[in-house]
Amino acid sequence: MVTLHVNGKAQQVDVPPDTPLLWVLRDVIGLTGTKFGCGMALCGACTVHLDGRPTRACITPISAAAQAKVTTIEAIGGDQVGKAVQAAWVDLGVPQCGYCQAGQIMSATALLQQTPKPTDADIDAAMSGNICRCGTYTRIRAAIHRVAQKGATK
Amino acid sequence: MSAPRDSMISVPSDAPSDRPLLLANVSRRTFLAGVGALGGLVLAVGFPAALRAADPPKYGRDGMPDGWVDDPLAFVAIGEDGTVTIVCHRSEMGQGVRTGMPMIVADELEADWKRVRVAQAPGDQKRFGNQDTDGSRSTRHFFEPMRRCGAAARAMLETAAAARWNVPVGEVEAQNHEVLHRPSGRRVGYGALAKDAAKLPVPPRETLRLKDPSRFRYIGKGELKLIDAPNIASGKAQYGIDTRLPGMLYAVVARPPVYGGKVAKYDAAQALKVPGVVRVVEIEQSPPPAEFNPLGGVAVIGRNTWAAIKGREALKIEWADGPNREYDSAAFKETLEASARKPGKVVRNEGDVDAAMASAARRLDAEYYVPHLAHVTMEPPAATARIVNGKCEAWGCIQSPQAARDRIAKRLGMSVENVKVNVTLLGGGFGRKSKPDFMIEAAVLSKAMAGAPVKVTWTREDDLHNSYYHTVSVEHLEAGLDAQGKPVAWLHRTVAPTIISTFNPEAKNEAPFELGMTAINIPFVIPNVRIENPEATAHTRIGWFRSVSNIPHAFAVQSFVAELAAAAGRDPKDFLLDLIGPARRIDPRTLGDTWNHGEDPEQYPVDTGRMRRVVETAAREAGWGKALPKGRGQGVAVAYSFVTYVAAVVEAAVDEKGELAIPRVDIAVDCGAQINPDRVRAQLEGACVMGVSLATKEEISYKAGRVVQDNYHAYEVARISAAPREIRVHLIPGDFNAPLGGVGEPGVPPIAPALCNAIFAATGKRIRRLPIRDQLKV
Numbered sequence: 001m002v003t004l005h006v007n008g009k010a011q012q013v014d015v016p017p018d019t020p021l022l023w024v025l026r027d028v029i030g031l032t033g034t035k036f037g038c039g040m041a042l043c044g045a046c047t048v049h050l051d052g053r054p055t056r057a058c059i060t061p062i063s064a065a066a067q068a069k070v071t072t073i074e075a076i077g078g079d080q081v082g083k084a085v086q087a088a089w090v091d092l093g094v095p096q097c098g099y100c101q102a103g104q105i106m107s108a109t110a111l112l113q114q115t116p117k118p119t120d121a122d123i124d125a126a127m128s129g130n131i132c133r134c135g136t137y138t139r140i141r142a143a144i145h146r147v148a149q150k151g152a153t154k
Numbered sequence: 155m156s157a158p159r160d161s162m163i164s165v166p167s168d169a170p171s172d173r174p175l176l177l178a179n180v181s182r183r184t185f186l187a188g189v190g191a192l193g194g195l196v197l198a199v200g201f202p203a204a205l206r207a208a209d210p211p212k213y214g215r216d217g218m219p220d221g222w223v224d225d226p227l228a229f230v231a232i233g234e235d236g237t238v239t240i241v242c243h244r245s246e247m248g249q250g251v252r253t254g255m256p257m258i259v260a261d262e263l264e265a266d267w268k269r270v271r272v273a274q275a276p277g278d279q280k281r282f283g284n285q286d287t288d289g290s291r292s293t294r295h296f297f298e299p300m301r302r303c304g305a306a307a308r309a310m311l312e313t314a315a316a317a318r319w320n321v322p323v324g325e326v327e328a329q330n331h332e333v334l335h336r337p338s339g340r341r342v343g344y345g346a347l348a349k350d351a352a353k354l355p356v357p358p359r360e361t362l363r364l365k366d367p368s369r370f371r372y373i374g375k376g377e378l379k380l381i382d383a384p385n386i387a388s389g390k391a392q393y394g395i396d397t398r399l400p401g402m403l404y405a406v407v408a409r410p411p412v413y414g415g416k417v418a419k420y421d422a423a424q425a426l427k428v429p430g431v432v433r434v435v436e437i438e439q440s441p442p443p444a445e446f447n448p449l450g451g452v453a454v455i456g457r458n459t460w461a462a463i464k465g466r467e468a469l470k471i472e473w474a475d476g477p478n479r480e481y482d483s484a485a486f487k488e489t490l491e492a493s494a495r496k497p498g499k500v501v502r503n504e505g506d507v508d509a510a511m512a513s514a515a516r517r518l519d520a521e522y523y524v525p526h527l528a529h530v531t532m533e534p535p536a537a538t539a540r541i542v543n544g545k546c547e548a549w550g551c552i553q554s555p556q557a558a559r560d561r562i563a564k565r566l567g568m569s570v571e572n573v574k575v576n577v578t579l580l581g582g583g584f585g586r587k588s589k590p591d592f593m594i595e596a597a598v599l600s601k602a603m604a605g606a607p608v609k610v611t612w613t614r615e616d617d618l619h620n621s622y623y624h625t626v627s628v629e630h631l632e633a634g635l636d637a638q639g640k641p642v643a644w645l646h647r648t649v650a651p652t653i654i655s656t657f658n659p660e661a662k663n664e665a666p667f668e669l670g671m672t673a674i675n676i677p678f679v680i681p682n683v684r685i686e687n688p689e690a691t692a693h694t695r696i697g698w699f700r701s702v703s704n705i706p707h708a709f710a711v712q713s714f715v716a717e718l719a720a721a722a723g724r725d726p727k728d729f730l731l732d733l734i735g736p737a738r739r740i741d742p743r744t745l746g747d748t749w750n751h752g753e754d755p756e757q758y759p760v761d762t763g764r765m766r767r768v769v770e771t772a773a774r775e776a777g778w779g780k781a782l783p784k785g786r787g788q789g790v791a792v793a794y795s796f797v798t799y800v801a802a803v804v805e806a807a808v809d810e811k812g813e814l815a816i817p818r819v820d821i822a823v824d825c826g827a828q829i830n831p832d833r834v835r836a837q838l839e840g841a842c843v844m845g846v847s848l849a850t851k852e853e854i855s856y857k858a859g860r861v862v863q864d865n866y867h868a869y870e871v872a873r874i875s876a877a878p879r880e881i882r883v884h885l886i887p888g889d890f891n892a893p894l895g896g897v898g899e900p901g902v903p904p905i906a907p908a909l910c911n912a913i914f915a916a917t918g919k920r921i922r923r924l925p926i927r928d929q930l931k932v
């Protein structure tokens with residue numbers, strides 16, 4: 001038994017401690033918003049926050065997540081920045097198929113929490129781990145800038 | 155305007171069909187039972203079949219399996235609370251069809267979008283018309299039927315209101331979810347009318363009044379947000395990989411690494427010891443041709459996906475690789491080149507190319523190579539199935555739900571009526587998910603587990619190793635220029651394994667639908683033209699990939715045009731426009747193109763005026779010819795595909811180390827009228843990124859019959875840092891009453907050649923082999 005703290009809730013899970021957090025979230029706990037794309041930390045689809053840090057759940061064994069607060073896409077709207085990012089994503093019509101966007105939103109939220117007014121270079125650095133096969137990158141960039149601007153005028 | 159949040163409501167295929175048509179009292183929850191009860195399906199099937207029989211040959215939507223349906227009883231339900239539910243029968247994979255298609259119905263229906271919900275149809279083409287979501291044809295085939303659906307439902311509501319007030323129907327008018335009696339100003343809401351309207355007959359098609367386009371509320375406006383966006387942004391959207399059922403088991407499959415191979419023997423002992431592994435099951439091999447069949451292999455079934463993955467790692471399998479075990483892509487490139495240098499089957503021949511070449515002032519030739527590609531949809535193939543009381547129900551991210559249904563029924567030995575295929579959202583499709591092999595796997599495994607729900611997930615390695623790949627091709631081009639630099643002769647030999655080989659292993663020539671993708675149907679003003687197609691043998695599963703053969707053909711043709719311009723000392727854009735020539739409407743059959751994207755050649759001629767216009771628009775908007783710093787250049791290319799015209803001007807920047815950046819791309823598109831302009835833009839933006847990605851990075855290669863690339867580190871795709879910084883899409887306005895063009899695919903073909911032409915302008919280096927990768931490195 002491993003105890004995880006996911007979206008403010010303690011969860012006991014009965015799987016081997018080396019099981020990646022991704023599959024525990026999706027298959028055991030039933031939070032399917034966090035996506036599988038590669039299993040090798042190459043695509044970012046599985047990005048969650050561990051104590052606020054963007055983390056690839058597909059290579060994070062639950063034993064390494066047990067001490068941390070896990071936040072997934074399902075709860076990121078509870079954060080001011082996360083909520084603003086979600087709104088910008090809808091407003092600018094960022095998603096196409098949408099499959100990568102949970103990970104994109106988690107990475108973008110972490111970026112904006114750390115760096116409220118990111119430059120294009122900051123965006124490249126923070127978002128290059130997230131692949132979008134539909135090619136929504138120009139809108140992702142625009143949406144991040146939008147959140148940064150709105151934050152500044154508040 | 156905010157979009158309704160509810161999204162994936164499934165429509166049962168086996169519900170009774172004798173209930174009222176427009177449904178009263180439909181709550182969101184009971185809708186599940188509700189729309190299934192929309193009778194009229196049998197009735198609806200009658201129309202198009204009869205029409206088609208009287209009207210051969212069949213083009214466009216009439217030519218597709220099961221054609222089209224425009225019966226509101228199949229697509230619209232109105233609840234007493236006024237909620238309007240509209241069925242989307244095409245698969246959503248990012249093109250926005252679940253917003254666009256219902257929006258068309260809602261507009262003609264005068265429904266308030268805030269009160270519209272969208273339900274996803276299961277695979278049932280008799281009921282909904284063709285559901286194969288491919289070929290960039292959802293909107294062009296269903297715009298008119300969906301308009302009629304909405305207009306018919308509107309007429310029924312108006313008739314019901316007029317009857318209630320006992321006034322002539324000519325005095326009433328539907329307006330934004332209400333019917334208004336003009337003389338008295340009385341109004342009644344759709345919800346209050348639903349029951350009465352449901353009792354009325356569907357008005358005959360010829361009596362329907364379609365809106366004048368000037369009165370559209372939503373169509374063409376681009377103001378509605380994507381209906382699924384809120385769910386996507388909050389992690390609630392359901393994809394094929396997200397299905398969860400009580401008692402569900404999780405499977406991964408070890409498939410033969412070589413096309414046509416099979417399991418020689420396997421040992422499951424270690425796999426079964428992995429915690430969470432439940433069972434190991436062999437899936438019977440389907441020998442080539444692959445068609446839509448599963449490849450076979452050994453499945454590991456576990457309590458969660460990870461257990462299944464670990465179990466599979468512990469399997470010991472010996473494969474019998476079969477006849478493709480030597481497939482080697484480097485050697486095959488040479489085979490293709492050798493074929494391309496010898497005469498092949500002539501598929502178009504005008505004038506006398508040999509004589510014109512002999513007397514030309516200059517002759518040029520060039521060969522272009524595009525490797526196999528993989529779709530790598532971010533969501534890999536995934537499907538779930540269960541069997542209860544002899545009936546199979548499946549869920550999956552499928553572009554072709556009817557094909558999935560038919561094939562599952564066949565494989566399980568069930569009648570099609572006993573199989574239901576539910577369509578989830580697709581995390582990308584690009585043609586991969588047109589093939590239901592992965593859905594059949596789920597059904598086979600559920601059967602092996604006594605009907606228990608089983609979800610099959612493909613890992614990224616599986617997706618790369620066992621895809622239906624984009625073909626590999628060598629395009630050999632020769633041209634003769636006269637003393638003024640005008641092309642007088644054009645020879646194009648295209649050599650590529652055909653998609654047909656996946657269905658008929660004897661097939662070695664490109665099919666008309668492949669040749670008709672920018673090879674045979676070039677409308678250039680050249681007096682002597684010969685197109686040849688030497689044979690090529692397939693050694694892997696070849697399949698559709700977004701824009702298909704247009705990719706290699708347009709890459710070669712549009713690169714070669716720029717090479718000729720350079721040889722003639724001309725501006726490439728002016729040279730291209732001269733080759734396209736004056737505005738004229740060309741019957742594609744006169745170009746040897748008998749396919750014409752399945753469309754009527756009279757309705758859809760090759761229109762060089764439209765082709766010119768997109769080139770001129772993209773060039774103007776890009777500031778073609780403007781002064782650029784050293785290491786920067788512009789390139790232009792145009793492609794006519796899926797009956798849509800797209801031109802791109804790419805600006806490339808290559809630094810002294812040979813690093814490539816793309817500051818800006820200008821794209822002009824003429825697809826006819828745009829139903830949802832923002833999604834047209836989004837599709838063109840996405841296609842541009844995909845075009846850049848395949849041009850710069852993507853390659854599937856083979857050694858000993860096996861795909862070399864395992865995951866995204868080896869099969870690289872464009873990331874945000876490599877994507878164009880700015881993509882500007884310029885929409886050419888169109889007429890809503892004129893034939894529409896495709897949108898999902900036509901943005902891809904011009905990107906690779908425009909980029910390579912830009913690189914040539916920036917550096918003087920000509921790229922003839924994709925991907926570019928380190929070819930620019932110094």
Ligand code: FES
Pocket residue numbers: 035036037038039040041042043044045046047056057058059
């Ligand atoms: S699934 Fe974790 S990074 Fe791709």
Ligand code: FES
Pocket residue numbers: 095096097098099100101131132133134135136248532581582
């Ligand atoms: S929106 Fe489809 S992969 Fe990003």
